[in-house]
Amino acid sequence: MISRVGLCRWLGTLLLLLVPGSLWASDLLMVRSQLASADVQPRLEEEINALGYFTANARRVDIDLVGAGFARGAYRSITYGKPDEIKALSERYPELTPFLPPQIAIIDERGESLLVALNPRYLAEIFPHPKLADIFERWHRDLQMILENIRDAR
């Protein structure tokens, strides 16, 4: 009888691990990395490039703030995309351009980093065009993988 309980608990635990995470169902995708933001940025570029995306504008954004006395802590930004895709989407769907190319913000938090990006599924909600759905879903999948790899990087 007790071992049956144990089995049930084990199956329950297994179930827990199989249930897809709803973190990824939110409007933002966020992960924490144990790496400092300066170290995260090149790793992030590597992960993005590994999936066939180009990166641009990888930079520390807060330098002017700090220089002017608005000291807040390091904050970086990076944009990425596939050239043909960004070109085609921006030409066919100009209303998408405020969200192109996709961006990831890296916020320094006491030596760790918080990475934040708009969930491509959010774009699918606000631009419910059937031809865009597959693209946003792939972006979501890829971004999720990129961020998970950064989260687990040591």
Next chain:
Amino acid sequence: MNPVLILLSVVVLSLSACAQVERAEITSDRDEETAGARLYAQYCSVCHGNHGRGGVGVPLALEDFLESVSNQYIERTIRLGRPGRVMPAFPRLTDQEVQAITEYVRSFHWADEPLFSSEPVEGDPELGGKLFIAFCARCHGANGEGGEGTGVSFSRPTFIPILAPALNNAGYLASASDQVIKRSLALGRERTPMRSLSAMGLSEQNIDDLVSYIRSFQTLSADRAAIKRPVDAVLVQQSPHSYEQTIERIRQAVVNSGHSVVREELLGEGIVDPGEGERKQYVVYFGSLQIISDGLAHDPRMGLFLPGKITIVEHAGVVKVLASNPEQYTALFNNIALSDFAAMLHGIYLAIFKEATS
């Protein structure tokens, strides 16, 4: 068969079964710990930190916090979140997942779950209101709206370990029983600005009055918690001017609005080859240090949308200026503290658009 041998076999088998059961229990407990740790890493650590030390979210590994809240409080907080106060709701997690996370959070400080009576607290909310103004409002706000800002690095001095929570928040009021509120008030939270009201001389009746007053926020919180997305995610305005003229007029309008052009480029520069055809998609980034600093102070994740970004495109012979609508930021970040900032930013975009396209 020898009866003694049979008896011995039964005893040995029973002991073996017991040992297996014990191992199964331990393994299961470890699995639950592992599951809790994994789930915490997946859903919580991004804001609360890998070891519960806080970040964008409040620190959880505070002894006084864990000793003054029930598991039910933690579970309901995970389920309901804090509408408008950054902490999202997790309605899709199973009960087992929520319990596993709760157990893991509990493990930050090894102590049994404190027991709470389910008795409602009876006090005088009117007297409690006066005490609230005297003892609580300075940090928690006159209406229990909580401290401003989020995030350790950007929005507040790092020596303050937590922000004063919003006591009028629907998620908080639905999570905290009267007795949980009462204990928090009575004991305070060491290593935070929250002091023990008992130690400050308040009687138990005083604290009951305060609990009744805080509970009265429940009638106010529903409307405040309603955060809706704007109808339009994109601000768009057609320009009567040429593509080149519109870019120039945007630059001028940015300056006239008291801001600076931070940088400008062809859309996708660095990704899309600039030599590929005659692309008419241009981006002007703008802002002021004050605006960027204020935005980050409200929520460091605003870095995703700062500095401001205006795109100018020519499509099918029509020139348009576009931007993401700042009014969606409050809902996106579940942060009602962004409302005024987002409205102000929205006004700036509209003013720039109007001047540039007039």
